[in-house]
Amino acid sequence: MEVASPTMDGQAKPTRCSKVTSLQDAARLARGALEERPELCLGGLFKQGRPVALVRGLLAAGADGLHVYSSPGAGYDIDLMIAAGAVAQVFIPGVTLENRLCPNFRRAVEAGQVTAHALDALTVVGGLMASAHGVPFQPIDALRGSDVLKHNPLLREIDCPFSGRHIHAVGPIRPRVTFLHAQEADRWGNLRHLSTMVYADQLMARASDMVIASVDRIVPEEVVLDDPSRVTVPSHYVDAVVEVPFGAHPTASFPNYAMDEEHIDAYADLGDAARAGDAAGLNAYIARHVTGPESQGDYIEAVGGSAHFARLEAEARNG
Amino acid sequence: MNSAVSPLEQMVVVLARDLADGELGAAGAAALVPMAAIALARELHAPNLTVGGEMFFNPEPGRLYPSMLDDRALGRCEAAETFIELFGHSHHGLGFFFHSGLQHDAFGNINLHHVGGTLHAPKMRGPGAANLSYCHTSSRFYICPTVHSARNFVEKVDFITIPGHLSGPAAKRDAGLVNEGPRLVVTPRAVMDFDKTTLRMRLKSVHAGNTPEDVQRHTGFDLAIRGDVPRTRPPTDAELRVLRERIDPSGALRA
Numbered sequence: 005m006e007v008a009s010p011t012m013d014g015q016a017k018p019t020r021c022s023k024v025t026s027l028q029d030a031a032r033l034a035r036g037a038l039e040e041r042p043e044l045c046l047g048g049l050f051k052q053g054r055p056v057a058l059v060r061g062l063l064a065a066g067a068d069g070l071h072v073y074s075s076p077g078a079g080y081d082i083d084l085m086i087a088a089g090a091v092a093q094v095f096i097p098g099v100t101l102e103n104r105l106c107p108n109f110r111r112a113v114e115a116g117q118v119t120a121h122a123l124d125a126l127t128v129v130g131g132l133m134a135s136a137h138g139v140p141f142q143p144i145d146a147l148r149g150s151d152v153l154k155h156n157p158l159l160r161e162i163d164c165p166f167s168g169r170h171i172h173a174v175g176p177i178r179p180r181v182t183f184l185h186a187q188e189a190d191r192w193g194n195l196r197h198l199s200t201m202v203y204a205d206q207l208m209a210r211a212s213d214m215v216i217a218s219v220d221r222i223v224p225e226e227v228v229l230d231d232p233s234r235v236t237v238p239s240h241y242v243d244a245v246v247e248v249p250f251g252a253h254p255t256a257s258f259p260n261y262a263m264d265e266e267h268i269d270a271y272a273d274l275g276d277a278a279r280a281g282d283a284a285g286l287n288a289y290i291a292r293h294v295t296g297p298e299s300q301g302d303y304i305e306a307v308g309g310s311a312h313f314a315r316l317e318a319e320a321r322n323g
Numbered sequence: 324m325n326s327a328v329s330p331l332e333q334m335v336v337v338l339a340r341d342l343a344d345g346e347l348g349a350a351g352a353a354a355l356v357p358m359a360a361i362a363l364a365r366e367l368h369a370p371n372l373t374v375g376g377e378m379f380f381n382p383e384p385g386r387l388y389p390s391m392l393d394d395r396a397l398g399r400c401e402a403a404e405t406f407i408e409l410f411g412h413s414h415h416g417l418g419f420f421f422h423s424g425l426q427h428d429a430f431g432n433i434n435l436h437h438v439g440g441t442l443h444a445p446k447m448r449g450p451g452a453a454n455l456s457y458c459h460t461s462s463r464f465y466i467c468p469t470v471h472s473a474r475n476f477v478e479k480v481d482f483i484t485i486p487g488h489l490s491g492p493a494a495k496r497d498a499g500l501v502n503e504g505p506r507l508v509v510t511p512r513a514v515m516d517f518d519k520t521t522l523r524m525r526l527k528s529v530h531a532g533n534t535p536e537d538v539q540r541h542t543g544f545d546l547a548i549r550g551d552v553p554r555t556r557p558p559t560d561a562e563l564r565v566l567r568e569r570i571d572p573s574g575a576l577r578a
Binding site for chain 1 (some may be wrong): 351392403406410442446453459460486524
């Protein structure tokens, strides 16, 4: 808690605001912003470092018609958002669970319920770079021969003003809200990724209107001050931070816990059943894991309790 | 080294032999076979081969993982990068890269977007692909799907996600694809390469347990079989020992 302390001349010293908030308040903040402009961006990559608790919170708070961006590869979370009926358009180049296809993504795109744009990594990363750097476009000179170029809605062909060559340009991608997951933050919102990879999280933080981060734990500010080069996203770019134990589950938050591949596989089986016409299991999954839990504690119990998570922690430690 | 060589082990050995010392390369998304090939090359003849371009340098995984985009699979690595650096790698290109898809065609083009229908009304929607640049900014790439059937080897792909040789030399030149493109297609059944003049795929060698007729029957286009097709050179004792003892002790390539 911030307590104003009197200064020498008796005036109250102004205090710095903590950015720590609750999962529910963070979800409401995001929902309100996304109602203005539905562009949501998710940090992490595939089954690593994904802000899944924030996604579940947003789905529980109610969201629809979202345009979803990500680092160039996503799977479980975008598929879950589609299963919950929250997504209109997908701007993610690669959508896969890696060992199998994303069932709800596939079903919804094949049924014409969701538009999945044909994109590539350089378009998305370049668009985030343009936004982060405050320039009107980012040139790209490495895309040739692919049918993606005929359909990619974010690219334009331009003449290079120096060489005269035909190259591509992508305009700024400016998410209204970005969700990130990091391992640690202080209460001011300085994020510390302790994982090996930081994906596109730093770029997204600088490219977005609003950044909300979940972290495995809030650490004392001395931890940050003692090792500033370890801060991956300075608090300047962060609007709110939420301490959520196992907040990336079922994706990994290395080195704290490994991805829960069995959970994701079981979910995908339910998604495949829904694709084949039996949505009962998938609906029950969403009720049990997304709309049902009133807190992250409830979610942890629904998934399998502390013994289940202890196994994921041990796997991250021991490889 | 008595137990039979698995098709994936044969793939790994073929790919490893083609990687040179001192090169820079990366494995892409479906990484089990490519990462094993890189690791085997580094152990046997290419100690200065650098793994890089995918947000990390020189990982030291304790065992093989299906994806390299997994902190467990990286194990320890020499350096980590981000997507900001991936932008530069994509433009500068690598020595080699690996790709596979839902469909592969007679000119080495790869489809990861849709089978049947159109992009926005697909009969079957695939995953798409993240990086489309390494296939032509890199000196060359390899196509190495772990399934080889008449369903995923088709005359013409429904959508070109990853360009190979397009429809041949003229189309490739017109599109500005100046590098080698796909060099070898290595599958669980055989090795294919590309005719130097037409850039069409042709059968180069068949793995033990397969005949050229088998391979042709499981391919949806003419593989230009003329005369005797050699057997793929099987793994040597040394290759197999290093592969099984140091790179894949858990037997992921034999599962």
